[in-house]
Amino acid sequence: MSLTDTQTKFGRAADSEANGPLGRVSVRGDGAPKVRGAATYALEQPVENVLHCVLVQATIGAGRVVAIDKGAAEAAPGVRLVLDTENSLKLKPMPDFFGNTPPGDTYVPFAREVRFNGELVAAVVADTLEEARAAADLLDIAYEEAPSVPTFADARAGEGRSTDALAKEWGEPEVAYRDAPVRFEGTYETPREYNVPIEPHGLIAHWEEDDRLTIYEPTQWVDGTARNYAGWFGLAFENVRIVSPYIGGGFGSKAQGLPHSAAAAIAAKMLGRPVKLAVTRPQTFTAYGGRPATRQTLKLSATPDGKLVSLDHDAASETSVYGNFAETLGVVTKMMYAVPNFRSRQRVVPVNTVLPGPFRAPGKNPSAFALECAMDELAVELGIDPVELRRRNEPDHDYENGKPWSSRRLLQCYDVAGEAFGWAGRNPEPRSMRDGRELIGWGMAVGTHPVYAAPGEATVRVLSDGSVEVLSSAIDMGTGTYTILAQTAADVLGVPVESVSVKLGDSRLGRAPVAGGSQLANLMTAAVHKTALAARDELVTLGLTDPRSPLRDQANTLTVKDGRIGAPRGAAIPVGELLSATGRDHLQVTRDTLPPGERSVEERQRMFSTLAGRGSLPEAPVSKHSFCAHFIEVRVDEDFGTVRVSRVVTALDAGRLYNPKLAESQFKGGIVMGIGMALLEEGVTDPRNGRILSSNLADYRIATNADVPDIETISVGEPDYDATPLGGKAVGELAIVGVAPAIANAVCHATGKRVRSLPITLESLL
Ligand code: MCN
Ligand code: MOS
Numbered sequence: 001m002s003l004t005d006t007q008t009k010f011g012r013a014a015d016s017e018a019n020g021p022l023g024r025v026s027v028r029g030d031g032a033p034k035v036r037g038a039a040t041y042a043l044e045q046p047v048e049n050v051l052h053c054v055l056v057q058a059t060i061g062a063g064r065v066v067a068i069d070k071g072a073a074e075a076a077p078g079v080r081l082v083l084d085t086e087n088s089l090k091l092k093p094m095p096d097f098f099g100n101t102p103p104g105d106t107y108v109p110f111a112r113e114v115r116f117n118g119e120l121v122a123a124v125v126a127d128t129l130e131e132a133r134a135a136a137d138l139l140d141i142a143y144e145e146a147p148s149v150p151t152f153a154d155a156r157a158g159e160g161r162s163t164d165a166l167a168k169e170w171g172e173p174e175v176a177y178r179d180a181p182v183r184f185e186g187t188y189e190t191p192r193e194y195n196v197p198i199e200p201h202g203l204i205a206h207w208e209e210d211d212r213l214t215i216y217e218p219t220q221w222v223d224g225t226a227r228n229y230a231g232w233f234g235l236a237f238e239n240v241r242i243v244s245p246y247i248g249g250g251f252g253s254k255a256q257g258l259p260h261s262a263a264a265a266i267a268a269k270m271l272g273r274p275v276k277l278a279v280t281r282p283q284t285f286t287a288y289g290g291r292p293a294t295r296q297t298l299k300l301s302a303t304p305d306g307k308l309v310s311l312d313h314d315a316a317s318e319t320s321v322y323g324n325f326a327e328t329l330g331v332v333t334k335m336m337y338a339v340p341n342f343r344s345r346q347r348v349v350p351v352n353t354v355l356p357g358p359f360r361a362p363g364k365n366p367s368a369f370a371l372e373c374a375m376d377e378l379a380v381e382l383g384i385d386p387v388e389l390r391r392r393n394e395p396d397h398d399y400e401n402g403k404p405w406s407s408r409r410l411l412q413c414y415d416v417a418g419e420a421f422g423w424a425g426r427n428p429e430p431r432s433m434r435d436g437r438e439l440i441g442w443g444m445a446v447g448t449h450p451v452y453a454a455p456g457e458a459t460v461r462v463l464s465d466g467s468v469e470v471l472s473s474a475i476d477m478g479t480g481t482y483t484i485l486a487q488t489a490a491d492v493l494g495v496p497v498e499s500v501s502v503k504l505g506d507s508r509l510g511r512a513p514v515a516g517g518s519q520l521a522n523l524m525t526a527a528v529h530k531t532a533l534a535a536r537d538e539l540v541t542l543g544l545t546d547p548r549s550p551l552r553d554q555a556n557t558l559t560v561k562d563g564r565i566g567a568p569r570g571a572a573i574p575v576g577e578l579l580s581a582t583g584r585d586h587l588q589v590t591r592d593t594l595p596p597g598e599r600s601v602e603e604r605q606r607m608f609s610t611l612a613g614r615g616s617l618p619e620a621p622v623s624k625h626s627f628c629a630h631f632i633e634v635r636v637d638e639d640f641g642t643v644r645v646s647r648v649v650t651a652l653d654a655g656r657l658y659n660p661k662l663a664e665s666q667f668k669g670g671i672v673m674g675i676g677m678a679l680l681e682e683g684v685t686d687p688r689n690g691r692i693l694s695s696n697l698a699d700y701r702i703a704t705n706a707d708v709p710d711i712e713t714i715s716v717g718e719p720d721y722d723a724t725p726l727g728g729k730a731v732g733e734l735a736i737v738g739v740a741p742a743i744a745n746a747v748c749h750a751t752g753k754r755v756r757s758l759p760i761t762l763e764s765l766l
Contacts, residue, residue: 020491022484022525022726025661029482029502030246039246043202043278045216050204051080053267053277054132055260056122056139057286058114061148061690062321062352065112065121069140073124076138078131080271084122085110089266094231097224097256097514097611100323100355107232109259109266114143115322116352117691118286120259125267125275148352150690151192152293152318160316160349163326168334168400171341176310180301184378187297188370189757190740192318192683194290194700195359197477199248201258201287205265206274213240213265218247220255221514222473223609226507228257229265237605244505247477251673252358253288254477255514260287285695289356290683292318292327296370306384306392310341313370319348320355327356328363332448332737333371335625338395352690358516360673361733364449365740372445372741373756376748386444386745387414387423398623406622406722407729409653410446413629416714417651418444421631430752438635440646441750447738449730451624451655451723452519454614455607456527457510457592460489460535464576464585466563468493468500468532474512474524475505479732480662481520487659488525488726492532494561510590511608518626518730523593525658526725531591536560538587539575546582593725622722626729628652630671630742636750641765643747645675648711648739655729656719667713667735674739676703682759 033039040046058065070082090106111119122139126132149157177183203217213235219225219242226240233240247254264277279287299312315329330344359365379386394411397404418424426442427433433440459471470489476482486500493500503509513523540558543551543565551558555567566572579587594607595617607613633647648671657663680701684694694700713735719727740758747765748754755764 021487021497022491022658023656024659026483026487026497026659028480028662029486030476041199041246041248042204042216042218042244043276045204045243047204047206047216047274050274050276051125051127051271052129052132053123053125053264053275054129054136055120055263055283056124056136057283058111058117058119058121060114060143060145061117061150063114063146064144065114066142066144068122072138072140073135076131076135078127079124079135080127081125081267082122082139083110083125083263083267085112089270091232091262091266092234094228096323098325109262116320116354117689118354120263123263123267125271148690150352150685150687152316152349152351154351157349157351160347162345162347166326166328166330166346167344168330169343170399171310173310173312173341173343176341177299177301177312180309181304182302182382183299184374184381185297185299186374186377186756187295188373190294190366190369191758192290192293193359193677193681194285194683195251195253195288196284196697196700196702197249197251197253200281200284201254201260201279202277203261203264204274204276205268207268207272211235211239214243215240215265216243217261218250218254219244220247220250220475220477220516222475222505222507223511224255224514225257227609232262233265240507242507244475247475250477251360252362252516255358255516258287281697282695285683285692286354289320289325289354291359291362292325292356294327294329294366296329296366298333298370298374300374300378302378302382304382306382306389308337308339308393311339313344315345316347316349318351318353318356320353321350323355324348325356327366329367331363332367334400335398335623336371336446336448337393339399342399360670361449361737364733364737365677368445368447368737369741369758372738373744376443376445376741376745377754385428387418390414390446401623403621403623406624407653407655407718407720408625408627409716409718410627410629412716413627413651413653416716417629417631417649420712420714421649423631430749435635437638439638439750441634441636441746441748442631443634443742443744443746443749444629444631445738445742445745447628447630447734449518449626449734449737451522451626451729452517453617453620454513454519454523455592455594456512456523457590457608458524458527458531459510459588459590460528460531461586461588462493462535462539462575464579466495466499466575468495470500470502470528471509472504472512472524472527473507473509474520475515477515479515479521479666480659481515481524483662484521484525484658485528488528489532492529493536495563499563511592513608513614518732518734521658521731522724522726522728525728527591527593529726530593531589534591535587535589538589539565539578542582542587543578548582549578550581551578624723624729626652626654626731626734628734628738630738632742632746634743634746634750636747636765641762643679643760645707645743646709648709650712650735651714651716652734653717654715654731654734655717655723656727657715657717658726658728660715663715663731664713666731668711670733670735671711671739672703672708674736675707675743676701677758678740678743679759680707
């Protein structure tokens with residue numbers, strides 16, 4: 001599908017923008033059920049006759065399980081099964097979404113060879129949760145411990161391996177750096193960070209028949225997750241039903257089946273009963289790896305008037321010893337500024353930890369931390385205002401690939417947020433601004449996020465009472481999918497938003513891409529828009545051509561508005577009346593946004609339910625990104641070194657907003673998380689055995705209301721139809737990017753102390 005096709009196909013979006021509900025504030029469709037407690041989360045699904053499964057984890061950093069004495073546990077009250085490598089049903093190994101496939105012909109989610117502290121070694125299933133827990137404590141496990149390397153700060157971790165696919169170079173970075181008049185070098189570190197959604201992972205696995213599996217599990221990707229289970233158990237994709245209508249946050253951690261998911265499904269199959277498994281809060285830190293720790297050395301060079309000459313980026317991130325996950329650290333450094341000479345290299349360093357994974361703005365977030373701190377340091381060195389330095393290096397195209405920007409309103413972000421913040425009043429001298437005992441610091445930094453493409457599918461039903469249903473396996477984890485899809489259908493079909501009901505999160509409905517990479521809103525509004533247009537066209541055709549239609553011969557076209565259909569200037573009848581006159585109780589249309597063409601069922605499924613699948617979409621001729629600029633004030637207590645964020649003003653270019661209220665809430669959520677990243681969040685491991693010490697919400701601190709000041713977000717985006725069919729760009733992950741460096745820069749301005757390693761703590765300011 002070329003961009004011109006897209007534009008014509010969705011040309012009508014422009015009209016509706018002015019008139020219809022899309023693009024306006026609309027209250028959350030899922031708000032009332034959530035507030036009333038009527039929203040059913042996975043573990044609350046009313047499944048009869050469930051058994052309870054509890055996980056047993058390795059307590060060593062690496063080594064071997066020599067023996068598990070199950071006797072006492074098996075004899076304990078209520079116990080139905082004690083599962084481990086010995087008796088577990090063997091599954092087919094399935095690749096995860098990044099292509100890691102467990103070795104061997106079979107897969108079990110339990111280990112004998114232990115690769116990290118917290119790895120699953122057994123599970124206990126019993127009639128009640130309490131019985132399962134008590135029995136799990138009775139397992140007697142003998143280990144043979146081997147040396148483990150807990151983090152990449154450990155010298156034994158070594159240099160790791162380089163990831164050539166992520167390396168990028170243009171111009172002559174080394175020569176340019178050597179000969180440049182102004183040079184800067186800095187090394188920046190971010191710790192392990194965990195997604196900690198408020199709803200921990202968990203599931204109910206229910207085999208309705210021997211070859212039919214229903215899984216109630218919170219997931220950001222119903223279709224991808226269904227493919228996981230189908231592959232593990234050798235089932236047809238259609239025979240796995242994933243139900244995930246509400247998700248209490250995921251932030252990247254819930255996009256696929258994890259070992260505990262397999263364990264519950266195995267137990268349910270072996271016992272012929274539904275099995276419920278609730279991952280505990282501490283286990284969320286080992287069920288899923290979070291953002292790996294990163295280390296980045298940036299070398300920048302510039303002319304004395306602040307034009308960047310070269311950027312050289314050497315980066316490393318942790319991975320596990322058994323799988324490959326690379327935090328793509330070069331993504332922002334590559335495209336943010338006009339850099340004629342560039343090099344970026346990255347290594348991944350295997351350590352004894354659970355495999356890390358995506359966490360809100362993977363790659364982008366730490367990449368921007370290094371780059372935006374380094375730009376601030378360079379600004380100081382050059383004696384140029386940091387905003388001015390960035391303006392001087394604003395690129396007129398994407399230097400990474402030579403493509404034009406679909407839109408880039410970053411200069412407007414500087415103008416608008418700088419003005420609202422009062423940046424002009426900043427005294428650049430560190431420690432120059434204070435309020436009593438508090439040092440005041442003003443810092444800024446930019447953020448960005450790419451706009452991804454993938455296909456989606458939607459079903460739209462127009463019912464006889466004129467109401468509309470939208471059906472899709474897409475999910476809403478608090479983002480607003482329910483609401484914006486209702487707005488989209490309402491917009492096209494000319495009905496109030498309240499007349500549209502949206503059903504999501506069920507793999508029986510149409511295919512949808514992962515709610516990851518901040519892409520779902522753009523992709524699914526496009527799918528629903530296209531489908532609703534097709535439904536409208538079918539209504540019109542019915543009205544004009546069906547022999548039983550009262551509107552036949554009325555005109556050569558009909559319009560659909562306010563639940564009625566009629567000639568543009570003639571009488572209109574309720575849509576339901578047309579449906580019943582023509583002998584129907586509803587009209588149903590399904591459409592997808594795959595590029596046109598024949599394809600097999602298998603290929604179709606691959607395009608929807610694997611990340612590799614979207615690689616078969618044609619490459620865009622433009623470079624598509626969202627942008628933002630954060631201006632942040634901190635107050636640092638001079639005696640105690642406590643840092644408080646006291647003011648945030650952020651301007652964002654995310655194209656057209658489908659619902660400004662929801663987008664604002666996404667922006668603010670990202671900024672809040674960025675405050676946590678800057679000042680609080682840190683995964684701390686025990687150097688002796690790699691155990692995660694901060695595996696609870698008391699020790700792993702995320703920002704709470706007391707940490708969050710008034711946040712002002714200003715959208716400067718304009719519809720970008722080169723980026724997406726309905727003109728929106730990425731929203732969900734955008735605003736977290738750049739917050740941490742803006743805070744670090746503000747702290748440096750307040751105190752004169754440059755902290756290059758997150759989080760910024762009292763100790764780091766001493
Ligand atoms: N939106 C809009 N206009 C646009 C784009 C989006 O108004 N042009 C609004 C809509 O309300 C939409 C929401 O922003 O529902 C997010 O849209 P989008 O940027 O497409 O992000 P996704 O729907 O793909 O959601 C995933 C994204 C990611 S990748 C992470 S990580 C993240 C995030 O969303 N995790 C979240 N935001 C989260 N918010 C909550 N509450 N919980 C999470 O786990
Ligand atoms: Mo978001 S980390 O891409 O799910």
